[in-house]
Amino acid sequence: MSDRAASGGVIASSRSGEIGPAAVAPIGGGRTPSAPPPDPRRGAAFLAALGSRLPGLSVATDPAVLDANRRDETANLEPPMPLAVVAPSTAGEVAEIVGLAAAYRVPIVPRGAGTGLSGGAAAVAGGVTLTFRKMAAVTSIDPANLVATVQPGMINATFKQAVAAQGLFYPPDPASYETCSIGGNVGTNAGGLCCVKYGVTRESVLALEVVLADGSLIRTGGTTVKDVAGYDLTRLFVGSQGTLGVVTEVTVRLRPTPPPKMTLLAFFATLGDAGDAVARITAAKLVPCTLEMMDGFTIRAAEEYGHFGFDTTAAAMLMVESDAPGAAAAEEIAVADRACVEAGATFTVASTDPAEADLLRQGRRQAWWALERLGLARMEDVAVPRSRMSELVAAVERILLEEEMPGGTFGHVGDGNLHPTFIVPRDDPHAADRIDHARHRVYAAALELGGTVTGEHGIGVAKRDWLERTRGEGAVRAMRAVKAALDPLGIMNPGKVLPD
Ligand SMILES: Cc1cc2nc3c(=O)[nH]c(=O)nc-3n(C[C@H](O)[C@H](O)[C@H](O)COP(=O)(O)OP(=O)(O)OC[C@H]3O[C@@H](n4cnc5c(N)ncnc54)[C@H](O)[C@@H]3O)c2cc1C
Structure with a gap:
């Protein structure tokens, strides 16, 4: 006689009919999926396929452009040159690019404005850096519901101005707000100067459109104030530093403009x-x-x-x-x-x-x-x-x-x-x-002192060795399980956040 355990394991039964415990499958298995080592032929084949699938796409391989998109603002970080810098115009294009990258096992590095301070947007050898300068518009502002939808390349300060013109306020306020992007803010769960009252970026994000590592496109969350349907994927992606998917649209909660300070x-x-x-x-x-x-x-x-x-x-x-x-x-x-x-x-x-x-x-x-x-x-x-x-x-x-x-x-x-x-x-x-x-x-x-190695800049590459000491071995194992489930090929911003 046997029965199915909740974990899917078989509950053992002895000849005497006694029921004992079965082996429990460990969460995560302790390994992070890693992207295959760079291969110039595979990279070239990917770029050729990209050219024929999306002939109008902006793809730069000029060394000056690659170099300009190699680092973020983290001192002492010397990342390799990326294979190419690609600037999609639509979520559909992002989905095509990521789908092809998965097929050719080419890493993808989403990049906002490159103001990050933990190396999250640093280039990866043989990888494609995705920039969002062509996806930088406000899609909608809905004063009746205090909600707006914006593309990831939008600069934080420009977005603040756009909603302020309608008497509304978008609180997230990193000191870099005049240069950093909303996509990057979501990527790092950015903080800033007014979190003490209004919270970090996470508190303002209601929903996301995300391209997953297989090129499929999903929506998380919604536009209602309350919504508890299923797992909170929005919060999972916020702060994941591009390691779980590419954010192609962000829906945020707004507030009425506060009085002058x-x-x-x-x-x-x-x-x-x-x-x-x-x-x-x-x-x-x-x-x-x-x-x-x-x-x-x-x-x-x-x-x-x-x-x-x-x-x-x-x-x-x-x-x-x-x-x-x-x-x-x-x-x-x-x-x-x-x-x-x-x-x-x-x-x-x-x-x-x-x-x-x-x-x-x-x-x-x-x-x-x-x-x-x-x-x-x-x-x-x-x-x-x-x-x-x-x-x-x-x-x-x-x-x-x-x-x-x-x-x-x-x-x-x-x-x-x-x-x-x-x-x-x-x-x-x-x-x-x-x-x-x-x-x-x-x-x-x-x-x-009971604190953390990063309050707002993220683990990136700079603090990977400190993640386990900060979060504990079990939590990091669970993170690896999430990573393996959403990015089994390890192509999404490899080498970031999780220790090798
Ligand atoms: C002078 C200065 C002051 C700063 N002040 C603050 C501050 O007060 N508070 C604070 O929190 N930070 C601050 N920062 C750090 C930095 O500005 C923030 O981390 C910011 O959120 C990064 O935005 P970015 O557009 O430059 O993103 P990037 O640096 O380009 O990327 C950041 C991360 O987000 C990921 N990412 C970017 N776009 C996407 C996307 N579309 N989909 C998925 N992932 C994506 C990247 O892969 C990367 O891991 C400061 C930096 C500087 C230089």
Whole structure:
């Protein structure tokens, strides 16, 4: 006598009729499907097939174009040249390209604007990099339902402007918003400056159109506020860094435009005092739309870069913004101001003038470009529970000191998310090793504090070795099972996210 176990295994029965356990098939099997090694003949055959299937398609093999699409903004990453850079115009074309890539076992790397900081869009040897400059339109804006649909190549800031023209607001707000794309934001589940109140990209995505690794096209989610039909594939694809499928359309939730922001800047003599102020702001139960920090090094670099009027003698600066309606904004800023003063702020200033507030925000947004001018800069990204923010800041300070490396620390302290940025001379022959040593210490510190090795930039290629330490062996096994199910040939952005 036998019976079927839920797992599909056979429940063993002995001669005595006793029923015992059967072997359980392990989830995932521990391996990630890997793309076959590049083969120039296979690549050439793929390009020939692509040319005859889609004769009007933009396919670039010019070395200058390949080189321009090779890297993202991650320092110290030298990816190989891709086989070709292809710019489809429709989802149908993407489906054809991916279907052919599967047939010829050619890897596909979806690429947004290449502003990523974990190597997610870095080229793969023998692979085709897909760019979305020809798929960058707003498909629809539906004010009645507070929903819009947009193509992946659309630049975040341009999309914000398009919906703002209809009195609507798309919150996701990475500091790179003027250059990064919606597709890339979905790929990384981007955060930014206003997540403390509005959440990360995931919170704004309702539905996706995705081309799967076999070239089939699916829709996930819908346009209703509530929808719990089946597994939440939308959330699975958001943040998957192009390793599970190619996003060809994004449906997002909008909000009414919030009132103009009020801004508070507070300067501190020590980083510890700024950390204390963050704890007090949180304890006061404020939910400002922005709660950002810059350390003294970053303040001075930003001031030199853009002359924003920051106090360059300070060891830390907090920027607090409120977009609460009516008098509530002034009240929120006043409570935040009091918290900063009680924490020892040396100087605070509030601005109600939207143009001035905009300039101050630009000062924070420019932090990376200001630091990047000073040498070979590597922006890191770690996050901890908010209550442990001060400990993370102190750990980063200590690591920079011990590694004898200049660096700036800034970030979204309201989310517990910091961007320690290491700077070494461009001609330092040991630059890569020195940065690697320092960044690994910062990852370890974040994990010790109950945090994560990436708050918003993603694992990409840069942090694959830290995924298991962050998520645990069982979770990574489950991730491999998902990858194997959706991309059995391993052609979707291979070598990213999952460790080999
Ligand atoms: C100065 C600066 C400031 C930054 N500030 C922030 C910040 O505040 N918050 C933050 O989160 N990030 C920030 N970033 C990092 C970066 O801008 C974000 O990760 C952004 O989301 C990347 O968008 P992108 O269009 O450049 O995508 P890319 O870098 O081109 O790609 C990112 C990932 O998405 C995948 N992808 C792209 N398009 C698709 C698609 N159509 N389908 C499937 N996968 C796709 C890629 O394969 C890759 O893995 C900053 C970067 C810089 C340089």
